[in-house]
Amino acid sequence: MIFSSIDFNEDEPIYLQIENYIKNMINNNMVVANGKLPATRELSRILGVSRNSIITAYENLEDEGVVYTVKGKGTFISPSKSKTEEGWQISWNDKVNNYGKLALELDIVKSEIPWEKNLISFKSISPDGELFDMEEFKKAFLNRISIEGHKLLNYGYAKGYKPLMEYLLEYMKSKGVDIEGKDIIITNGFTEGLEMLCEAYTSPGDKIICENPTHNTSIKIMKVHGIEVVGVKMNEDGIDILELEEKLKDNKIKFGYLIPSYHNPTGIVLKGEKRFEVYNLFKKYNVPIIEDGFNEELLYNSTHVSPIAALDKGGSGVVYIGSFSKILFPGIRVGWLLADKEVINILESVKRCKNIHTSFLDQGILYEYLRSGAFEKQIKKVRKSYKERYEFALKCINKYVNPKFIWGEGGLHIYIGIEGITGRELLNRCYKKGVIFTPGDVFSMDNAGDYTLRLGLSRLSLKEIEKGIKIIGEELKN
Numbered sequence: 315m316i317f318s319s320i321d322f323n324e325d326e327p328i329y330l331q332i333e334n335y336i337k338n339m340i341n342n343n344m345v346v347a348n349g350k351l352p353a354t355r356e357l358s359r360i361l362g363v364s365r366n367s368i369i370t371a372y373e374n375l376e377d378e379g380v381v382y383t384v385k386g387k388g389t390f391i392s393p394s395k396s397k398t399e400e401g402w403q404i405s406w407n408d409k410v411n412n413y414g415k416l417a418l419e420l421d422i423v424k425s426e427i428p429w430e431k432n433l434i435s436f437k438s439i440s441p442d443g444e445l446f447d448m449e450e451f452k453k454a455f456l457n458r459i460s461i462e463g464h465k466l467l468n469y470g471y472a473k474g475y476k477p478l479m480e481y482l483l484e485y486m487k488s489k490g491v492d493i494e495g496k497d498i499i500i501t502n503g504f505t506e507g508l509e510m511l512c513e514a515y516t517s518p519g520d521k522i523i524c525e526n527p528t529h530n531t532s533i534k535i536m537k538v539h540g541i542e543v544v545g546v547k548m549n550e551d552g553i554d555i556l557e558l559e560e561k562l563k564d565n566k567i568k569f570g571y572l573i574p575s576y577h578n579p580t581g582i583v584l585k586g587e588k589r590f591e592v593y594n595l596f597k598k599y600n601v602p603i604i605e606d607g608f609n610e611e612l613l614y615n616s617t618h619v620s621p622i623a624a625l626d627k628g629g630s631g632v633v634y635i636g637s638f639s640k641i642l643f644p645g646i647r648v649g650w651l652l653a654d655k656e657v658i659n660i661l662e663s664v665k666r667c668k669n670i671h672t673s674f675l676d677q678g679i680l681y682e683y684l685r686s687g688a689f690e691k692q693i694k695k696v697r698k699s700y701k702e703r704y705e706f707a708l709k710c711i712n713k714y715v716n717p718k719f720i721w722g723e724g725g726l727h728i729y730i731g732i733e734g735i736t737g738r739e740l741l742n743r744c745y746k747k748g749v750i751f752t753p754g755d756v757f758s759m760d761n762a763g764d765y766t767l768r769l770g771l772s773r774l775s776l777k778e779i780e781k782g783i784k785i786i787g788e789e790l791k792n
């Protein structure tokens with residue numbers, strides 16, 4: 315309470331002026347209910363008036379119910395006497411712009427059936443937290459903080475924490491990517507990388523080609539930027555080459571967005587030769603590729619396939635976005651974007667407009683974790699665990715479901731096609747029996763995914779997988 319601002323006059327008694335001052339403060343909502351008033355001795359010293367004037371003012375206010383006293387504790391503002399006036403109302407919904415409206419409309423976290431206790435949920439493709447090596451993580455935290463000290467808690471650089479950037483450049487080299495003429499920026503996951511590219515390189519009405527179906531968040535990001543998402547159908551071996559060429563011929567295509575390994579939602583891995591064919595088509599029509607390599611480390615059925623970025627030796631046609639969300643920890647929100655130096659120069663400035671930089675503490679711990687060799691150990695461990703769930707789920711699907719097709723060869727999920735009933739109708743039936751999954755329609759720009767569903771396996775036990783798939787099979791037959 316700002317008692318120092320009382321300007322006493324000589325016409326009224328001091329105690330009355332103090333009383334009125336306190337009432338005024340209450341009427342103007344400048345004090346909170348149950349807020350403590352200064353002790354009488356203290357206030358008399360602050361205001362330079364007799365303690366008796368303060369005591370009289372407090373007693374009169376208490377008689378009126380404006381304040382109350384608690385023996386041994388002091389005098390407080392009565393709740394009923396504060397905040398008398400109505401707040402100021404703004405109709406925020408009338409002010410929201412198209413970006414905000416679309417973000418809300420396309421936010422499937424709000425519109426889809428949420429997770430509830432006792433449901434068997436095949437919705438998630440997040441990693442299984444029980445597999446995280448917390449001891450290694452704690453060690454990485456302590457080591458890095460003792461090496462860097464307060465530096466990790468201060469402002470850092472927009473492009474990222476240098477040791478992590480250098481580590482990732484080497485990592486990309488080990489994937490066969492020629493990094494000559496390229497640079498890297500650390501992002502808040504894949505999502506921010508794609509968002510920054512859309513912000514800096516697209517305008518409303520631009521077109522981006524992608525696999526149909528594709529990652530729902532990517533569709534959302536493109537749409538909120540007013541981009542026309544041009545889907546190309548998927549076959550069992552990946553994107554349809556003939557349709558892709560047809561659509562690339564439309565020379566107004568700005569980018570291609572592709573997920574060549576463990577594609578979400580289909581799980582398909584584009585084989586080496588076809589990768590080359592796809593790369594050459596984009597090159598022929600001079601359309602840059604945004605390659606999403608989000609979980610290519612999780613291979614367990616085929617031998618390693620190089621990213622498309624590795625085919626572009628000495629070129630600048632591919633922007634590669636990687637992420638630690640599936641292969642390590644989504645909560646630290648660290649991804650990276652490797653591209654031509656000119657692109658990174660622009661994105662560095664875009665990043666400063668958005669959030670200045672990705673948390674240096676998180677980047678520092680992650681770097682230490684990677685450097686220590688814990689990363690390789692973790693990858694081996696999760697591959698083994700997810701492979702077991704994947705193979706078991708395949709057996710269960712074949713035993714209980716009899717789907718039209720099963721696509722994919724690993725990663726964290728299985729994509730299946732069904733007949734006679736849409737994925738969404740099946741979901742509504744299964745929900746009543748305690749099982750949920752993601753219906754294929756959320757991954758599609760048209761009705762291509764209507765008769766499909768994605769089963770995320772990474773956070774379920776074998777027992778839950780079998781029980782859930784059995785229920786899906788039963789509901790499909792009903």
Ligand SMILES: Cc1ncc(COP(=O)(O)O)c(C=O)c1O
Nearest residue numbers: 503504505529578608637639649
């Ligand atoms: C295709 C695809 N790319 C990237 C990601 C990861 O995004 P982020 O790194 O922002 O967590 C996901 C997560 O589900 C995904 O499905």
